[in-house]
Amino acid sequence: MNVITDKLRVEDNKWIGQRTIRPDGADKVTGRASYAADNTMPGMIWGKVLRSPHAHARIRSIDTSKAEALPGVKAVVTAKDIVDFPLETSVMLGIQDMRWMCRNVMAREKALFHGHPVAAVAAINEEVAAAACALIAVDYEVLPHVIEIEDAIRDDAPILHDFAKFEGKPSNIAGTMTAKLGDVEAGFAEADIVVERTFRTRPIHQGYIEPQACTVSYSADGRATIWSSSQGQFMVRAMTSLLTGVPQSNIRAIPAEIGGGFGAKTIIYLEPVALLLSKKSGRPVKMVMTREEVMRATGPTSGSFSTVKIGAKKDGTFVAAKGDFYIQAGCLPGGPLRGPVGCSFAPYDIPNVLSVGYDVVSNRSKVAAYRAPGAPLGAYAAECVIDEIAEQLGMDPLELRLKNTARSGTKAAYGATFAKVTFEETIEAIRDHEHYKAPLDRNPRPGVKRGRGLASGFWYNAGGESSAQVNITEDGNVVVTTGHPDVGGSRASIANVTAELLGVDHGRVSVLIGDTASIGYSNLTGGSRVTFASAMVVTQSAEKVIGQLKERAAKIWKIDPEAVHWENGEARPAGPNAGQFPPLSLADLAAKASETGGPIGAGVQLNTAGAEPGFATHVVDVEVDVDLGIVRVLRYTAAQDVGRALHPSYVEGQIQGGVVQGIGWALSEEYLYDRQGRLENAGFLDYRMPVCSDVPMIEAVMLEIPNPKHPQGVRGVGEAPIVPPLAAIANAVHDALGTRFYSLPMSPPKVLERLDGG
Amino acid sequence: MTDIRYLAPRTLDEAVAAFAAAQGAARILAGGTDLLVQMRAGVVRPGLIVDIKKIGEMTEIVEPPEGGFRIGAAVAGATLAEHPRFGKVWPGVLEAINLIGSKQVQGRASPGGNLCNGSPAGDSVPAMVAAGAVVTIQGPGGRRTLPVEAVPAGPHRTSLAPGEILVSFTLPPRPAGSSDAYLRMIPRTEMDIAVVGLGASLTLQGGVVTAARIGLGAVAPTVLLVEEAGKALIGSRLDDAALEAAAAACRAACRPIDDKRGTIAYRTRVAGVLLKRTVAIAAARAQGGN
């Protein structure tokens, strides 16, 4: 058995590391792939959500009688149909508190943002459903609202939640998180140089192309089937169960192809509502959000207001670091404090650290996870301050980072003591890269300035629960089922691993995603955990299958199973002593499966561990049009320890995608609100994500330093690449213009105003 | 649920008759790249759609004997790009029309739609204004012509009377030493809406500007003809003082709003920057460069 695992460590892997054709590729490029909104059912009706027109309002009453009386309307639900989780008791599902989730899917005491669902209707078509929504009379007591962090934390700010207290007083700071190491004040006292700066970022939407959608059919026997796209069908089942009171065993959640999630589809909005509408109407109910609903009322990730202070010795040695991170939670508690608090200083060996995160609520859509939740916000602040320290000390920012890298045995403020740290390698990879060595023409044309910037980043990575089943079909091929929606090419990676382990042609392996009834519990696709965890359970399943195959061959040959080897997809006698038999292929053994003991297949369910953290270092060249204030990215190189690239194209894709999202964050994306607290740019025209022509080819430098705790050496790769770009680009803009921006995005009006001396 | 009727007449007379008879409940459909988006968003709900793409005059590009070009209002951007001579004579108008949207949008989007949609940020409009285009309009009362800058009446409003259809754009013959250019400022490189757009058309003789027209978009409720900017350039050799005077005229003409797409200060400043850049391109083209 170990032969196989050992074999994976050698260079001549046949399938692992190959750019095989992705199993879901043909369907996606021909438009045949079935996404959440593609599902239809006989008798199906349409659900629509009525949303709050106010940013903050008490709901005095809701009268749905007129809507219910409209011909074609089959059901109406409001918060009173959703399971209530009283404010006193926290009920957690993963990192989500059901007290907040039940209020997020349907406003209860108050409407907390413009776009907050207050009721939902199911009707024979979308038009009737929309007309019925307009007939629902909601009696609102409009309250003063607050949008921005700095306004929300003022003493006289309108308070969203009476239950939230900070320092004994009602507050919009709903919670805090601290990471501490050593004694920062003592550390700063030792420093020769201290730089402290304050930074601001705006909320950013994950920007997935596929709007949230689902179809739910609730049958007369009390069983429900949910078709939806998410980052976890088991999360869909569990959360819907909690919010509707239908037991998990009575819910089957079937994952559709997912058109992007980036973290935001780790929670749900529609499924419980559609289930209740289906239950009331007795009909399958379909709900599809519009792009505007997606922008107004799902995600985004937090904006931030952070102060970071770092102290160093004259030689550049960091002695202390302090961070205060005010993070937007949206209208209900639960901002991603863990990102900035834990990750900002984690790449460095700093003896004294104090990192505090504040969870700030305001009248905006509740935030949802977005790649490396919160970490880019902290890294933006920390990595810009590091750049400024390098400038003040007259040191190369790359050498300054190299001097301070965390190493094996370094203790991070968030609690971990690192086993094997591969941060240094990412910096060296950039240092030795042609990009970093290439001279930069700083003034290529009149009115144009160029600069180069550098930044690094860290993400925890994660293991957790995963299940897999590997079955040999009767005709001797292989079907692998896992419980993870494939958002980043995980099926392609798993196909490579399975083909390698079993020694069969890649084309003979099918990888499928099971629904909640066909595979064991599997945690979310998120946190950079899926390839790590599913490769682990698939490896163990495949090893069991190989054990079975050897037993079957042994039975046929009437020799000891120990005397059988599995090689290149065939059972062979281990050596001359074992006997002389012609090899038995997978097909041979499958054909004889019934006679030799029955179906061949095995599954494994594990709580995986050993996901070592991810480190990344990026370098970027920018060009600034100084008359228009436009910043463009000319060249971008991202180095990251990826452990083992099971399928290099999708590892590169993760890195490139993270960088491009970071570019949008740094330069053009932002949520804009009007005075009434309404989002002004709820669409892709005015919410400016980069388009293809805005970004250069992102060069991904994949360092394959095997993670010793994983059978193939895999390390999570999906989050780390979005962590450095904000600071890398800000540092490059400073290099070009000689002036620093402490707020994002660095949009043309902001840049021009600064250049004009504003 | 309202039913929508669709008509695709073969003649302009039929189109005008149907359009006028519907009394405001009808909409003209050219490429539909604005209309269909607006219908989907629920902004307009027409009872009748009159598709004008089957009408010969509206989809042809003609070079009349007296010189110049006559472009049907519904000619798609891609069709204009394929014309063997148009882009050589009016590179600025062509680049403005071709900036609209993407390849897919170009297959449909028309200059007539761009103008009649009435957006102050429509890309082809400042270039047409600079070019001195004259539009032909037909309505229940017959035909009339208007300078293109007289068509926009405010955001999403035009001076077309009820029942009137924009038929074509007539661009004048070009003396030697003439060319034009269009530039817009957008935060992205594509798929965006002009924060400022500027068209410049010049004629130079012996290095001296003898004719100049400047069209400025997205800085006021309608696209503007900035006559002062043209005057500042005429008679000059495009020296810094003349360019700065023209840029100042553009800045002075701006009556922008602060909105999600740009601030007043930004738009005003950029109008001057684009004047200089666009004029430089038009001058280089007029003098035989590209």
Ligand SMILES: Cc1cc2nc3c(=O)[nH]c(=O)nc-3n(C[C@H](O)[C@H](O)[C@H](O)COP(=O)(O)OP(=O)(O)OC[C@H]3O[C@@H](n4cnc5c(N)ncnc54)[C@H](O)[C@@H]3O)c2cc1C
């Ligand atoms: C993805 C995308 C990107 C875009 N990018 C740009 C851009 O970069 N720059 C830009 O300026 N615009 C852009 N647009 C808007 C649009 O494409 C342009 O305004 C285009 O020129 C409209 O032309 P059309 O033929 O499609 O007009 P239509 O949608 O057919 O018509 C537009 C309006 O004008 C009226 N109309 C049309 N023709 C006539 C006529 N002959 N007489 C009277 N009324 C008429 C219609 O009733 C309608 O109200 C974009 C649109 C999309 C969807």
